[in-house]
Amino acid sequence: xxxxxxxxxVLVTLVLLVGQVTFGFLESWxxxxxxxxxxxxxxxxxxxxxxxxxxxxxxxxxxxxxxxMLVRSPEFWPYALCSAISITSKYLIRVDGRHxxxxxxxxxxxxxxxxxxxxxxxxVQWGNTLLPMAVVWLFGAVIIHSLGRFHITLTYVGSFVAFxxxxxxxxxxxxxxxxxxxxxxxxxxxxxxxxTDPKSTVKPVWAQCLVAVMVAAxxxxxxxxxxxxxxxxxxxxxxxxxxxIELALARRAVRLAPTPAPPRQPxxxxxxxxxxxxxxxxx
Amino acid sequence: xxxxxxxxxxxxxxxxxxTPWIIRRAGRAGPETAQTVADAQARYGFRxxxxxxxxxxxxxHRSPTFDTKLxxxxxxVAAMGAAVSVVDFDADGHADLYVTDSQEGSSNHLYRNxxxxxxxxxxxxxxxxxxxxxxxxxxMGSAWGDYDNDGFEDLLLYRWGRPELFHNDxxxxxxxxxxxxxxxxxANINSVIWFDFDRDGRLDFFMGGYYAESVDLWRLPSTRVxxxxxxxxxxxxxxxxxxxxxGGRFEEVSAARGLQSTRWTLAAVAADLRGSxxxxxxxxxxxxxxxxxxxxxxxxxxMGRESGVxxxxxxxxxxxxxxxxxxxxxxxxxxxxxxxGILIQGNNLWVPGEPAAGALPTYENxxxxxxxxxxxxxxxxxxxxxNNDGALDLYxxxxxxxxxxxxxxxxxxxxxxxxxxxxxxxxxxWPAMGRRSLAGYxxxxxxxxxxxxxxxxxxxxxxxxxxxxGRSVALADFANRGALDVVVANQxxxxxxxxxxxxxxxAWIGFDLEGxxxxxxxxxxxxxxxxxxxxxxxxxxxxxxxxxxxxxxxGFCAQNQRRLHFGLGGTRVVERAVIRWPSGKMSEIPAPAVxxxxxxxxxx
Numbered sequence: 001x002x003x004x005x006x007x008x009x010v011l012v013t014l015v016l017l018v019g020q021v022t023f024g025f026l027e028s029w030x031x032x033x034x035x036x037x038x039x040x041x042x043x044x045x046x047x048x049x050x051x052x053x054x055x056x057x058x059x060x061x062x063x064x065x066x067x068x069m070l071v072r073s074p075e076f077w078p079y080a081l082c083s084a085i086s087i088t089s090k091y092l093i094r095v096d097g098r099h100x101x102x103x104x105x106x107x108x109x110x111x112x113x114x115x116x117x118x119x120x121x122x123x124v125q126w127g128n129t130l131l132p133m134a135v136v137w138l139f140g141a142v143i144i145h146s147l148g149r150f151h152i153t154l155t156y157v158g159s160f161v162a163f164x165x166x167x168x169x170x171x172x173x174x175x176x177x178x179x180x181x182x183x184x185x186x187x188x189x190x191x192x193x194x195x196t197d198p199k200s201t202v203k204p205v206w207a208q209c210l211v212a213v214m215v216a217a218x219x220x221x222x223x224x225x226x227x228x229x230x231x232x233x234x235x236x237x238x239x240x241x242x243x244x245i246e247l248a249l250a251r252r253a254v255r256l257a258p259t260p261a262p263p264r265q266p267x268x269x270x271x272x273x274x275x276x277x278x279x280x281x282x283x
Numbered sequence: 284x285x286x287x288x289x290x291x292x293x294x295x296x297x298x299x300x301x302t303p304w305i306i307r308r309a310g311r312a313g314p315e316t317a318q319t320v321a322d323a324q325a326r327y328g329f330r331x332x333x334x335x336x337x338x339x340x341x342x343x344h345r346s347p348t349f350d351t352k353l354x355x356x357x358x359x360v361a362a363m364g365a366a367v368s369v370v371d372f373d374a375d376g377h378a379d380l381y382v383t384d385s386q387e388g389s390s391n392h393l394y395r396n397x398x399x400x401x402x403x404x405x406x407x408x409x410x411x412x413x414x415x416x417x418x419x420x421x422x423m424g425s426a427w428g429d430y431d432n433d434g435f436e437d438l439l440l441y442r443w444g445r446p447e448l449f450h451n452d453x454x455x456x457x458x459x460x461x462x463x464x465x466x467x468x469x470a471n472i473n474s475v476i477w478f479d480f481d482r483d484g485r486l487d488f489f490m491g492g493y494y495a496e497s498v499d500l501w502r503l504p505s506t507r508v509x510x511x512x513x514x515x516x517x518x519x520x521x522x523x524x525x526x527x528x529x530g531g532r533f534e535e536v537s538a539a540r541g542l543q544s545t546r547w548t549l550a551a552v553a554a555d556l557r558g559s560x561x562x563x564x565x566x567x568x569x570x571x572x573x574x575x576x577x578x579x580x581x582x583x584x585x586m587g588r589e590s591g592v593x594x595x596x597x598x599x600x601x602x603x604x605x606x607x608x609x610x611x612x613x614x615x616x617x618x619x620x621x622x623x624g625i626l627i628q629g630n631n632l633w634v635p636g637e638p639a640a641g642a643l644p645t646y647e648n649x650x651x652x653x654x655x656x657x658x659x660x661x662x663x664x665x666x667x668x669x670n671n672d673g674a675l676d677l678y679x680x681x682x683x684x685x686x687x688x689x690x691x692x693x694x695x696x697x698x699x700x701x702x703x704x705x706x707x708x709x710x711x712x713w714p715a716m717g718r719r720s721l722a723g724y725x726x727x728x729x730x731x732x733x734x735x736x737x738x739x740x741x742x743x744x745x746x747x748x749x750x751x752x753g754r755s756v757a758l759a760d761f762a763n764r765g766a767l768d769v770v771v772a773n774q775x776x777x778x779x780x781x782x783x784x785x786x787x788x789x790a791w792i793g794f795d796l797e798g799x800x801x802x803x804x805x806x807x808x809x810x811x812x813x814x815x816x817x818x819x820x821x822x823x824x825x826x827x828x829x830x831x832x833x834x835x836x837x838g839f840c841a842q843n844q845r846r847l848h849f850g851l852g853g854t855r856v857v858e859r860a861v862i863r864w865p866s867g868k869m870s871e872i873p874a875p876a877v878x879x880x881x882x883x884x885x886x887x
Binding site: 088092 | 288293304307594595624627651695706
């Protein structure tokens with residue numbers, strides 16, 4: 001039985017290969033390699049430094065490959081920088097030992113805001129056939145389902161389409177124009193890897209579905225305000241909000257419950273609380 | 284140390300976030316910029332003064348109106364057609380202009396250079412004005428070449444409609460000869476260049492289609508006319524290669540010679556990129572990758588990927604070549620689209636590596652490192668030594684649709700551009716544009732080359748401040764005074780003529796080349812087409828060398844002057860000029876005098 005931590009890296013690698021072999025959709029192999037390499041290097045360095053042991057690299061690999069595919073820039077440095085920001089955020093921005101932003105979502109939003117003169121995001125289509133998308137969906141569905149998170153993907157897709165109908169009514173634009181973005185490769189990465197990140201999403205299934213609906217809703221709002229990179233911004237806003245609410249509720253539950261014994265902490269760790277909560281399988 | 288771990292990580296994170304700002308600040312540190320146009324000449328060696336009206340040119344381009352099925356997106360589908368070509372049509376030694384209009388019923392203009400700094404429009408009198416009608420299409424551009432070697436440049440007018448070839452009757456009139464050539468009855472052509480691809484001494488021509496030739500934009504049976512993809516579209520127009528058989532006859536040989544593509548072509552340029560003697564053909568395509576057709580003794584093979592130029596799909600809109608590093612090799616410049624925060628394609632400067640003799644070089648895109656990658660929604664671009672300092676500069680125009688100053692169509696454009704074929708290919712799925720702008724009112728770029736691999740934009744400082752939707756740009760020395768003037772055709776805007784005032788201490792030299800072929804010379808005689816298209820001249824001076832090639836069309840729907848113009852900086856002595864004619868003959872001019880134009884005829 002394959003270790004489930006390898007499923008997401010396998011799927012994201014498949015997306016990359018399908019996209020690149022069929023249409024060459026990468027800016028370049030070297031830029032993607034730089035993103036992956038930086039992501040792995042920062043993960044190794046920070047993991048060793050802050051947890052006292054070598055981290056599993058599945059998460060960093062997915063983050064790096066996502067950055068390598070989603071960032072578009074004629075420069076090299078944005079790929080390295082985006083990866084570094086993504087991984088560093090995972091170790092720095094934590095509440096109750098849990099990182100609240102999906103790392104690559106935060107990294108890409110940071111680049112879109114801070115380096116807009118150099119960076120855009122993958123926003124164009126696969127090509128002239130649905131085949132690559134069908135392949136990704138087939139494998140994606142199997143893998144994400146095996147991880148028990150396919151309901152998030154489906155809920156978001158359904159919500160996106162519903163809000164596309166609403167946006168079409170509001171703007172008077174054709175429905176197909178409103179639904180067009182979700183047929184592009186960027187969205188396949190978004191719905192399979194970012195939205196389903198177990199470490200930056202809430203725990204109950206119903207809440208996960210609600211968050212997916214809220215992401216689509218906030219995205220619809222951003223789209224009505226004509227934000228080109230609306231899905232990144234929506235997840236950037238909704239994701240941490242949901243996690244913080246869940247953490248607040250957990251604290252409240254802890255306050256109302258008998259005080260638990262303090263957790264054991266490894267002696268070699270600089271920031272021991274990170275050990276148990278480091279992301280292991282998502283960007 | 285544990286107590287400092289998190290603060291240190293926070294500092295590191297802040298530094299990461301600040302990196303783009305730091306890089307921007309570092310990038311701004313460049314040469315001092317002139318504060319006024321007045322001191323631009325002293326600081327940069329030249330200034331440009333818009334003088335179209337003073338020269339008697341007062342023309343504003345107008346766009347066509349297509350089938351009402353496209354009414355909601357008319358501004359973007361009717362966004363091309365403003366074009367300008369430089370030609371000395373009457374062979375009087377003064378560069379003239381041919382300017383296209385595109386509104387149904389409008390007229391094109393042939394501005395004859397009187398030689399006194401003014402122009403007169405003689406298009407109507409010579410029969411090349413009223414050429415824009417729905418029945419036959421509207422003009423997209425023109426290319427000039429002396430196909431019968433009679434000493435007068437002939438006109439190939441291309442349209443979204445029926446292309447036309449006009450024979451130049453001694454500079455006194457034009458005769459339509461399209462019928463005998465076998466031109467297509469309808470094709471949506473956006474690029475034509477003349478070149479002698481088989482080196483037989485007779486000019487052939489290439490035509491690149493944009494929309495498929497089955498599309499008649501005035502009579503659309505359906506709205507499925509748009510590209511099937513923003514980056515991988517192959518449902519554009521076909522390519523044509525007309526081989527000149529002599530005697531005014533041509534044959535279409537694109538399939539037989541390996542030129543088969545249905546990408547959305549917007550520009551093409553031919554040059555001998557391998558030193559083989561045969562002109563290779565570079566094609567810039569919208570909605571896809573560029574194509575490099577390597578010419579193997581008259582037979583073409585597409586080798587974009589092998590050469591490195593055919594990987595990343597962009598929005599190729601202009602193609603021009605120049606020896607930007609004075610290495611004796613041509614770099615290829617392709618303009619694309621960049622919009623801050625939305626789409627950063629970046630323009631390409633394909634610089635060749637050191638190739639083996641006769642081999643195809645591998646190209647590397649150095650536009651970013653040389654500072655000429657971001658030009659907005661870029662269209663026409665041309666190389667020329669604007670300040671006569673010995674290094675080729677780059678003039679680029681841009682801007683797609685300038686309408687509302689407050690409302691943008693970018694969001695809707697990006698929304699549909701990311702969609703699948705079934706969405707993007709059908710115009711009815713595109714949101715209405717209304718009065719919204721799409722990459723409008725953009726600042727032009729005048730990039731001067733420091734000769735060491737870095738370009739700096741000095742447009743506003745040297746007097747280029749217009750914000751029209753630039754399309755076609757061409758360079759020529761209209762007053763024969765050793766300075767490259769700039770003419771710009773703007774979509775729905777006026778034709779601009781920038782007179783170039785170069786600092787007097789900058790030396791220059793020019794060459795008017797003439798091939799040895801004549802109408803009476805029979806086939807089999809080794810000679811060059813009379814226009815000398817394809818002739819390469821390498822100039823050696825002060826330890827430098829620069830190669831230029833006579834071109835039959837470059838940029839976007841444009842053609843520069845035939846004359847080869849070299850700036851020399853402060854140098855007053857040229858070691859030699861070496862000419863390689865397409866016929867294979869070589870000429871050498873030892874120590875040619877500077878500050879004058881040398882007329883050089885191919886020895887027969």
